[in-house]
Amino acid sequence: MRIAVLVSGGGSNLQSLIDNASDCYEIVLVISDRQHAFGLERAKKHGIDACCVGLKNFGDAKNDEILRLLTEYRIDAVVLAGYLSILPDFIVNKFEHKIINIHPSLIPSFCGMGFYGHKVHEAVFKSGVKITGATVHFVNAGVDTGEIILQESVAISDETPEEIAKKVLVLEHRLLPHALNLLCNNKIKTEHNRTIICE
Numbered sequence: 538m539r540i541a542v543l544v545s546g547g548g549s550n551l552q553s554l555i556d557n558a559s560d561c562y563e564i565v566l567v568i569s570d571r572q573h574a575f576g577l578e579r580a581k582k583h584g585i586d587a588c589c590v591g592l593k594n595f596g597d598a599k600n601d602e603i604l605r606l607l608t609e610y611r612i613d614a615v616v617l618a619g620y621l622s623i624l625p626d627f628i629v630n631k632f633e634h635k636i637i638n639i640h641p642s643l644i645p646s647f648c649g650m651g652f653y654g655h656k657v658h659e660a661v662f663k664s665g666v667k668i669t670g671a672t673v674h675f676v677n678a679g680v681d682t683g684e685i686i687l688q689e690s691v692a693i694s695d696e697t698p699e700e701i702a703k704k705v706l707v708l709e710h711r712l713l714p715h716a717l718n719l720l721c722n723n724k725i726k727t728e729h730n731r732t733i734i735c736e
């Protein structure tokens with residue numbers, strides 16, 4: 538499958554997809570909404586076409602340009618890997634059950650509007666929970682509300698938000714390639730707002 542990865546920051550999840558590439562998917566395009574996202578550099582270093590499509594250079598036409606690129610590159614599935622913008626319905630609906638996202642908590646906890654990046658780990662720290670983790674889920678019209686595909690948890694005690702983030706990132710780098718392989722091998726079935734994984 539031809540894959541597009543959308544990033545906004547450092548791109549360590551993109552790197553894990555590159556490092557764990559299998560014969561069932563090829564990353565052919567990386568798009569960032571931030572001009573200086575290091576994820577763009579990671580893509581270019583591996584010979585993957587990469588570009589910035591953001592409000593600064595495309596304004597209101599940003600999402601039209603994203604869809605144009607996904608079409609031009611004949612994209613089969615999209616991975617949101619630290620992508621901080623919300624995809625509009627006209628893109629989500631065109632790629633139903635073909636867009637996955639990595640979220641740095643155990644959905645449905647610590648997710649939804651306002652819960653992104655480090656804000657997630659700060660909320661986890663303040664809450665005093667004893668486990669956190671990461672989730673890969675399908676992207677639908679909501680925010681972090683698509684069917685959950687994979688989750689992995691990790692125990693926490695007195696870690697700082699920064700230490701929590703590091704622990705969770707290790708899980709993310711394992712879960713995302715696994716989920717993409719499942720998707721590309723058509724091993725994820727969905728029914729009644731849940732997934733059935735056919736490993």
Ligand code: GRF
Binds near residue numbers: 544549641653706
């Ligand atoms: C990760 O914690 C990811 O879950 C969140 O953004 C953070 C940075 O990811 N969405 P990356 O290093 O840019 O892949």
